Amino acid sequence: GSPHPRQPERPGRFDRRDSDLRRSSAMWNSDTPSGFRANHFGKLRFGLAALVVVAHSFGAANGSNAGEPLYEFTRRNLDLGALAVDGFFIASGFLVSESLARGCGTWDFMRKRILRLYPAFCVLWLIQSLVLAPAFSAETFHGYSLKQWGILLFNLVTLTGYGYPYGGLLTVFPDNPMPRQMNVSLWTLRYEFGCYLGLAALGATGLFRRRWFITLLFSVAWGLFAMGINLPWHRVLTALDRKSTRLNSSHI
Numbered sequence: 001g002s003p004h005p006r007q008p009e010r011p012g013r014f015d016r017r018d019s020d021l022r023r024s025s026a027m028w029n030s031d032t033p034s035g036f037r038a039n040h041f042g043k044l045r046f047g048l049a050a051l052v053v054v055a056h057s058f059g060a061a062n063g064s065n066a067g068e069p070l071y072e073f074t075r076r077n078l079d080l081g082a083l084a085v086d087g088f089f090i091a092s093g094f095l096v097s098e099s100l101a102r103g104c105g106t107w108d109f110m111r112k113r114i115l116r117l118y119p120a121f122c123v124l125w126l127i128q129s130l131v132l133a134p135a136f137s138a139e140t141f142h143g144y145s146l147k148q149w150g151i152l153l154f155n156l157v158t159l160t161g162y163g164y165p166y167g168g169l170l171t172v173f174p175d176n177p178m179p180r181q182m183n184v185s186l187w188t189l190r191y192e193f194g195c196y197l198g199l200a201a202l203g204a205t206g207l208f209r210r211r212w213f214i215t216l217l218f219s220v221a222w223g224l225f226a227m228g229i230n231l232p233w234h235r236v237l238t239a240l241d242r243k244s245t246r247l248n249s250s251h252i
Helices: 013-028 041-062 069-073 080-102 106-135 146-157 184-205 211-226 233-249
Strands: none
Touching: 041 080, 041 184, 069 080, 080 106, 080 184, 106 146, 106 184
């Protein structure tokens, strides 16, 4: 044989990066030993979700946040709902980012996200539209018109709750402090799915693996937050829903 045996190749930059991602995946994967699963993210997310329920109970009962402990303690500057939703989005951001890192590509990532949200939402949509709304409507229910079915289908695709926020359907619970609403917690789903799309775009363009870009994106987002500048993403979704509801309800 050769007097100079061939030395093994040193891992390149991309090999080391993939190795780091695999080690990170082992720490998060639920199939790994219990020592790697003790990150308590499940408990954290459950606690934050419970806070959302508590916060919304004040609004559902009073029509406002009056009496909510954190809201009163901070002199109406912060409430449990806002704190819990922000915390939930941050915690979920780590988990879905890891899912993209250890997955089989952007389409696999989006498939998992769609299967996580839409099946349960479809069941809820059917129960609200076909059972609860007719049963608790202020009007006598004689079936939905064709235009109302269009609104219902639009709400299904865009992950929008029944009757919230733009109406065009049956008037449910008209005497409640927050009338015409069945589940106010659903408003976050559209924004959650929008974050999934943004993360998928980063993965598809390769920017997700560029640490400098992620650092820059985080710095810009934190700077906007520190300066109190809120990008009007909610107005984009609102405009889309208002336009659709106006077109669909104008001929009901």
